[in-house]
Amino acid sequence: DTAVSQTPKYLVTQMGNDKSIKCEQNLGHDTMYWYKQDSKKFLKIMFSYNNKELIINETVPNRFSPKSPDKAHLNLHINSLELGDSAVYFCASSQVPVASYRFFGPGTRLTVL
Amino acid sequence: QKEVEQNSGPLSVPEGAIASLNCTYSDRGSQSFFWYRQYSGKSPELIMFIYSNGDKEDGRFTAQLNKASQYVSLLIRDSQPSDSATYLCAADYGGATNKLIFGTGTLLAVQP
Numbered sequence: 001d002t003a004v005s006q007t008p009k010y011l012v013t014q015m016g017n018d019k020s021i022k023c024e025q026n027l028g029h030d031t032m033y034w035y036k037q038d039s040k041k042f043l044k045i046m047f048s049y050n051n052k053e054l055i056i057n058e059t060v061p062n063r064f065s066p067k068s069p070d071k072a073h074l075n076l077h078i079n080s081l082e083l084g085d086s087a088v089y090f091c092a093s094s095q096v097p098v099a100s101y102r103f104f105g106p107g108t109r110l111t112v113l
Numbered sequence: 114q115k116e117v118e119q120n121s122g123p124l125s126v127p128e129g130a131i132a133s134l135n136c137t138y139s140d141r142g143s144q145s146f147f148w149y150r151q152y153s154g155k156s157p158e159l160i161m162f163i164y165s166n167g168d169k170e171d172g173r174f175t176a177q178l179n180k181a182s183q184y185v186s187l188l189i190r191d192s193q194p195s196d197s198a199t200y201l202c203a204a205d206y207g208g209a210t211n212k213l214i215f216g217t218g219t220l221l222a223v224q225p
Contacts, residue, residue, distance in 0.1 A: 040217060041151070041199055041201075041217055041218045042215070042217045043157065043201065043215040044215070045212055045213070048212075056212060090156055090157070100145075101147050101159045101162055102157075102159075102213065103159075104156040104157050104158070105156060106155070106156050107155075107156050
């Protein structure tokens with residue numbers, strides 16, 4: 001029944017490590033996103049894929065690399081984790097990329113020690 | 114810099130009252146506007162969307178849009194303690210891009 005799912009829900013790791021977050025949607029949507037929400041609740045777009053093609057790549061460090069093996073999956077790999085990467089990462093999807101609402105996954109709370 | 118601004122609150126209203134949440138946006142090209150509710154520790158969930166000037170009602174919720182003033186609001190009638198959450202306003206970036214710009218949210222506290 002889950003529309004947008006993410007794993008893991010919590011991720012605690014040391015600085016300098018590499019980690020991945022996985023996302024899957026079963027809504028049949030063509031567009032998927034990664035958002036970062038900081039401690040002040042500010043939700044910021046990081047990446048967007050439409051049918052496996054990267055269409056938004058915000059000013060995000062190169063240490064962050066999204067990968068979309070198919071239009072139902074969008075994973076996020078983070079290299080050399082830093083303290084400032086601690087946040088909640090939300091995956092989302094939408095039916096069309098333009099002017100449509102996003103369905104959000106449950107989020108992954110990343111804590112970098 | 115395209116922005117969506119909201120008062121962070123907390124906005125405290127008594128149970129049964131009308132809660133009024135406000136949002137302004139800077140991009141005159143924005144066409145679509147969304148209100149999301151986010152409970153603590155949960156993901157944002159869509160409450161309302163509005164594309165045209167005027168009011169749009171859905172149950173206890175009414176979204177209002179005034180493009181001339183670049184202003185969006187959300188009214189919650191008969192507020193319930195279960196409405197206590199952060200409400201995020203979002204506007205599309207306009208043009209060919211497909212970004213949604215989110216405000217930082219208003220924390221609503223409905224007092225029993």
